[in-house]
Amino acid sequence: MKRFLLSLTALTLIAAAGCKLLDTVSQVATSAAVAGGAITPGQAEGINKTVSATGKALFDKLTTENEYWIGRSVGATILQTYKPYDNEAANRYINVLGQTMALSSDRPETFGGYHFLIIDTDEINAFAAPGGLIFVSRGLIKCCKDEDALASVLAHEVAHVQLLHGLKSITTSRFKDAAFTAGIEATKALAGDQLAQFVTVFEGTLNDITSKLVVNGYSHSLEFDADATAITIIKRAGYNPEGLREMLKQMEVLLKPGKGFGKTHPTPAERIKAIDSKLKGAGAVAKPAARQARFLKAMTGV
Amino acid sequence: MINHSPVIAGTAALLIATAAFATGREMSVEVGTAEIRTQPSSFSSIVATAKYGDRFTVGEQKSGYTKITTADQKTTGWIATSSLTKTKIVLAASGKNADLAASSDEVALAGKGFNAEVEKQYRVKHANIDFTWIDKMEKVKIPTSEVLKFLREGGISVSEGGAK
Numbered sequence: 001m002k003r004f005l006l007s008l009t010a011l012t013l014i015a016a017a018g019c020k021l022l023d024t025v026s027q028v029a030t031s032a033a034v035a036g037g038a039i040t041p042g043q044a045e046g047i048n049k050t051v052s053a054t055g056k057a058l059f060d061k062l063t064t065e066n067e068y069w070i071g072r073s074v075g076a077t078i079l080q081t082y083k084p085y086d087n088e089a090a091n092r093y094i095n096v097l098g099q100t101m102a103l104s105s106d107r108p109e110t111f112g113g114y115h116f117l118i119i120d121t122d123e124i125n126a127f128a129a130p131g132g133l134i135f136v137s138r139g140l141i142k143c144c145k146d147e148d149a150l151a152s153v154l155a156h157e158v159a160h161v162q163l164l165h166g167l168k169s170i171t172t173s174r175f176k177d178a179a180f181t182a183g184i185e186a187t188k189a190l191a192g193d194q195l196a197q198f199v200t201v202f203e204g205t206l207n208d209i210t211s212k213l214v215v216n217g218y219s220h221s222l223e224f225d226a227d228a229t230a231i232t233i234i235k236r237a238g239y240n241p242e243g244l245r246e247m248l249k250q251m252e253v254l255l256k257p258g259k260g261f262g263k264t265h266p267t268p269a270e271r272i273k274a275i276d277s278k279l280k281g282a283g284a285v286a287k288p289a290a291r292q293a294r295f296l297k298a299m300t301g302v
Numbered sequence: 303m304i305n306h307s308p309v310i311a312g313t314a315a316l317l318i319a320t321a322a323f324a325t326g327r328e329m330s331v332e333v334g335t336a337e338i339r340t341q342p343s344s345f346s347s348i349v350a351t352a353k354y355g356d357r358f359t360v361g362e363q364k365s366g367y368t369k370i371t372t373a374d375q376k377t378t379g380w381i382a383t384s385s386l387t388k389t390k391i392v393l394a395a396s397g398k399n400a401d402l403a404a405s406s407d408e409v410a411l412a413g414k415g416f417n418a419e420v421e422k423q424y425r426v427k428h429a430n431i432d433f434t435w436i437d438k439m440e441k442v443k444i445p446t447s448e449v450l451k452f453l454r455e456g457g458i459s460v461s462e463g464g465a466k
Contacts, residue, residue: 011427037348039446052350061330061415062415062416063410063414063415064332064333065413065415065416065417066414066415066416067413068334069416069418069420069421070416072433072436073421073424073431073437075436076431076432076433076435077431079435079436080430080431080432084435091442092442095442095444096444096448096449096452097452098443099370099448099449100449100452100453103344103345103449104344105455106366107382107384108344108382108384108385109333109335109336109337109382109384109385110333111332111333111334112334112440113327113334113335113355113440113443115439115442116439116442117435117439133436133439134459147456162384183415183416183420184414184415185414185415186414186415189413189419190419190420194422195419195423196423198386198420199423199427202416202420203424203426203427205416237453237458237460238458238459238460239454239458286457288456288457290455290456290457291455291456291457291458294407294455294456297437
């Protein structure tokens with residue numbers, strides 16, 4: 001076990017020195033993992049080949065359970081910065097509307113299911129943690145004048161989950177970490193030093209995702225993809241996708257540069273331009289009295 | 303084993319890899335719980351609830367759903383294709399099954415990689431990170447029947463089988 005730890009420590013020190021060294025150290029680490037019984041010789045061979053080639057194979061080995069556990073900690077990390085909005089009726093409402101969007105997506109079920117929470121900030125922001133934990137700010141809800149607009153916000157976040165954008169934020173170098181590969185491949189429960197090393201990898205993975213979600217934002221192309229997918233979801237659910245354009249127009253008025261979506265997303269104008277062709281023929285958003293009344297009732301005070 | 307009542311997910315690991323569809327072959331459920339529906343639509347009626355690792359013979363694929371039949375032939379219905387994987391799920395991390403899972407890409411072992419134990423250790427290291435609201439979030443369950451009622455009351459017409 002100590003040999004395994006030493007090897008991994010060596011990996012950390014040497015990682016920046018180059019791929020060849022990385023491969024060598026990986027082989028030492030996997031050998032130790034085999035000796036410790038965490039992985040089989042066949043797996044070690046596979047890991048070493050994978051480390052030499054690409055992180056994609058290991059990304060594909062992430063399970064929906066892995067996604068679930070990553071998402072929980074990403075969500076808890078987000079809630080360190082953003083306080084929950086403790087209003088049961090309002091949160092129930094966005095959960096029903098959000099579940100409607102989730103059921104209308106190409107990924108209606110995840111390992112732990114979709115769950116939604118309002119966060120108590122005027123900042124215009126939203127986060128979709130891997131696995132379906134979705135957070136929407138009061139500031140973003142204020143960009144919505146009706147249920148169709150709010151549906152578009154939730155559909156956009158569901159789209160990020162469907163398209164695995166959070167998981168894809170894990171840096172390629174993470175997959176080249178021998179502790180990552182050994183942990184992912186392990187067929188016996190990790191313990192002691194091996195578990196400690198894997199928890200360190202877990203921390204790094206969370207950091208990759210949360211820094212992308214909160215600080216840097218996804219690439220603009222991923223945001224445009226999420227908008228395009230959201231339009232499909234909204235239509236399937238029976239809502240008017242024009243609600244997305246109306247929400248973005250309102251966001252353009254309220255958005256503060258450098259904060260929330262002003263820091264992490266394309267501008268509302270860029271997003272409107274990108275979706276314009278997909279909204280042809282959508283028509284104005286209808287606001288049946290019952291739908292508008294429940295929206296206003298649930299969002300009062302938000 | 304399928305349950306005809308909501309099932310709470312425990313530990314499981316099911317590959318995220320795209321569910322490869324193959325008529326007449328078997329596939330496994332890769333989410334905590336998967337609804338078996340009467341039609342290839344998320345808004346259709348639920349005939350039963352399957353849980354992770356449940357394995358079915360699969361048939362045709364339509365509108366993002368795959369037709370399934372249970373081993374005893376007693377239950378047929380549709381499960382979201384995204385909730386299925388061709389990989390066989392091994393729930394017990396011991397014995398021959400575990401060895402097989404370790405050596406084959408066609409068999410996956412539940413509980414590998416990031417799991418409850420890793421979160422537990424992470425929380426020990428980061429006692430300042432509070433999971434209370436995450437646990438609260440997960441307790442909110444919205445059944446399909448409530449979604450359908452919500453849509454109806456909102457003046458939205460969704461016919462069974464026509465949503466996707």
